Amino acid sequence: METRRRKLTFRAWRRGFREMDLYMGSFADKFLPDFNEAELDEFARLLDVPDWEVYAWLIGQQEVPDNHKGPVLDQLIAFRYAPQAG
Secondary structure (H helix, E strand, C coil), X not given: XXXXXXXXXXXXXXXXXHHHHHHHHHHHHHHHHHCCHHHHHHHHHHHCCCHXXXXXXXXXXXXXXXXXXXXXXXXXXXXXXXXXXX
16 A cells, blocks of 8 residues: 555656646645555546646536546545645
């Protein structure tokens, strides 16, 4: 499970759209260590969705399709990215 968490976190930080890299990568850093297998499965499915589509869901520009609704996406939408001081 730990290897899978590391791979998903790596993918979350390397989406290709910098804003999504920061948002999803920070989310992964914070929540993936405590995710169970079903939550990791849902997050992995979200990583397969194009950036622009997930971004539209996050900012409320598009409604989330039923096949992507779930507790992890709800948590992602509620998440507030805050840059770390440093």
